[in-house]
Amino acid sequence: MVVSGEQSQSLSVDDKRYIWHPFTQMKDWLENEQIIIESGHGVYLKDIHGREYIDGVSSLWVTVHGHGRPEINEAIIQQVKKISHSTMLGLSNVPAIELARKLAGITPAGINKVFYSDSGSTAVEIALKIAFQYWQQSSRPEKTKFITFRNAYHGDTIGSVSVGGIDLFHAVYRPLLFPTLQTGSAYCYRCSLDLDPDSCRLACLNQLEEMLDEHHAEVAALIVEPLVQAAAGMLLSPPGYLRRIRDLCARYDVLMIADEVAVGFGRTGKMFACEHEGVSPDIMTVAKGITGGYLPLAATITTDEVFEAFLGEPDESRTFFHGHTYTGNPVACAAAIASIDIFEKDRTLETMQPKIEQLTRALDRLRELPSVGDIRQRGFMVGIELVASRESKEPYPAAKRMGHQVILEARKMGMIIRPLGDVVVLMPPLVTTAEELDRIVEITYGAIERVTGR
Numbered sequence: 001m002v003v004s005g006e007q008s009q010s011l012s013v014d015d016k017r018y019i020w021h022p023f024t025q026m027k028d029w030l031e032n033e034q035i036i037i038e039s040g041h042g043v044y045l046k047d048i049h050g051r052e053y054i055d056g057v058s059s060l061w062v063t064v065h066g067h068g069r070p071e072i073n074e075a076i077i078q079q080v081k082k083i084s085h086s087t088m089l090g091l092s093n094v095p096a097i098e099l100a101r102k103l104a105g106i107t108p109a110g111i112n113k114v115f116y117s118d119s120g121s122t123a124v125e126i127a128l129k130i131a132f133q134y135w136q137q138s139s140r141p142e143k144t145k146f147i148t149f150r151n152a153y154h155g156d157t158i159g160s161v162s163v164g165g166i167d168l169f170h171a172v173y174r175p176l177l178f179p180t181l182q183t184g185s186a187y188c189y190r191c192s193l194d195l196d197p198d199s200c201r202l203a204c205l206n207q208l209e210e211m212l213d214e215h216h217a218e219v220a221a222l223i224v225e226p227l228v229q230a231a232a233g234m235l236l237s238p239p240g241y242l243r244r245i246r247d248l249c250a251r252y253d254v255l256m257i258a259d260e261v262a263v264g265f266g267r268t269g270k271m272f273a274c275e276h277e278g279v280s281p282d283i284m285t286v287a288k289g290i291t292g293g294y295l296p297l298a299a300t301i302t303t304d305e306v307f308e309a310f311l312g313e314p315d316e317s318r319t320f321f322h323g324h325t326y327t328g329n330p331v332a333c334a335a336a337i338a339s340i341d342i343f344e345k346d347r348t349l350e351t352m353q354p355k356i357e358q359l360t361r362a363l364d365r366l367r368e369l370p371s372v373g374d375i376r377q378r379g380f381m382v383g384i385e386l387v388a389s390r391e392s393k394e395p396y397p398a399a400k401r402m403g404h405q406v407i408l409e410a411r412k413m414g415m416i417i418r419p420l421g422d423v424v425v426l427m428p429p430l431v432t433t434a435e436e437l438d439r440i441v442e443i444t445y446g447a448i449e450r451v452t453g454r
């Protein structure tokens with residue numbers, strides 16, 4: 001359906017009159033024409049004027065099997081006919097149980113206990129509170145601190161911002177945040193130790209090891225984005241990095257929280273990023289792709305050992321006093337079950353392997369463009385870092401907003417993407433075909449070329 005000229009005009013006016021958009025400078029928004037999406041199918045979005053765009057970032061990293069998948073739509077409809085919501089406080093519901101069973105089956109060995117919530121940020125808040133309380137109830141009350149990584153992003157609530165490390169987003173809230181022990185992150189293109197990733201032997205983790213050596217007695221947990229620091233600009237961990245973090249956490253008796261909110265559900269080419277290095281964390285957070293991108297849902301999943309520290313008599317106060325109103329919403333859980341079933345039915349992870357390789361080959365052509373400093377890819381997650389000088393890696397002045405210019409050009413060519421500073425991000429849905437992937441890279445090439453020249 002395409003809306004009439006009059007309707008579209010009033011939608012544009014009312015958007016600007018009534019809505020405050022996330023992560024958006026609203027002055028800029030109000031001064032410019034904006035796209036209003038009306039529908040979607042497969043990897044395409046359609047706006048109210050009937051123009052189609054490739055959804056090149058999976059509607060902010062959530063869409064897995066494409067928009068309008070009949071199986072997920074049907075699962076939602078069938079569940080709504082039974083019941084749309086009932087509480088998990090004092091009751092349970094059928095889809096929440098079935099989904100928890102499935103999640104325990106597909107997540108790394110050892111993590112089985114599913115605590116539901118509704119966004120990546122809440123999943124992280126819950127992980128932090130569980131880790132903290134775990135030690136309070138395990139005769140180690142002095143273990144209260146968290147180790148975090150520079151450039152980390154774990155969400156926008158105060159707890160998840162406290163464990164974040166992106167100054168642009170987080171600095172203003174510093175007075176509100178709890179302090180953490182922050183260690184450096186792996187940003188191999190701009191290595192702070194000036195080492196080569198092929199020969200560095202993960203020297204950037206030495207700082208973490210020293211930190212653990214000195215502080216482990218007071219550290220409750222470490223929180224890490226496995227394999228890809230996504231919001232920082234798709235910064236890839238070198239091979240062995242995650243494994244060594246796991247080993248260090250075990251050696252120093254610190255809980256490992258793996259935040260799989262961005263990388264989970266196939267984005268990196270395996271169901272969960274931890275699998276690439278055979279890692280089982282103590283606590284894992286998932287959200288975004290869990291419902292295939294249809295409804296808000298998140299889960300914090302723990303080991304039995306963590307869970308058991310919360311068992312006791314009601315008057316012992318070992319209860320985990322946390323819960324959101326829509327925790328375990330049955331419609332969202334039904335969508336998630338349908339999405340996980342599609343992974344199996346379509347052999348999604350298997351069929352994406354040759355497409356990952358093809359994407360690598362297609363992206364290689366971008367190196368012809370002198371403004372392309374670095375291309376980072378893990379599975380279907382891609383970051384293309386634009387630089388003013390490839391030789392010196394000098395960034396463009398921030399005021400030029402090169403990443404933003406590139407995504408505006410891409411829109412004119414029929415693709416919606418979003419930058420992270422001057423990193424152009426591509427994260428297509430896992431069902432994107434080989435031809436569509438080629439088209440995505442072709443548009444990206446054209447948009448960068450038009451904005452930065454050759």
Ligand SMILES: Cc1ncc(COP(=O)(O)O)c(C=O)c1O
Nearest residue numbers: 119120121153154155259261262
């Ligand atoms: C690794 C990671 N954790 C947590 C979050 C927060 O998720 P949400 O936006 O659903 O709160 C994000 C969002 O991008 C993320 O990338």
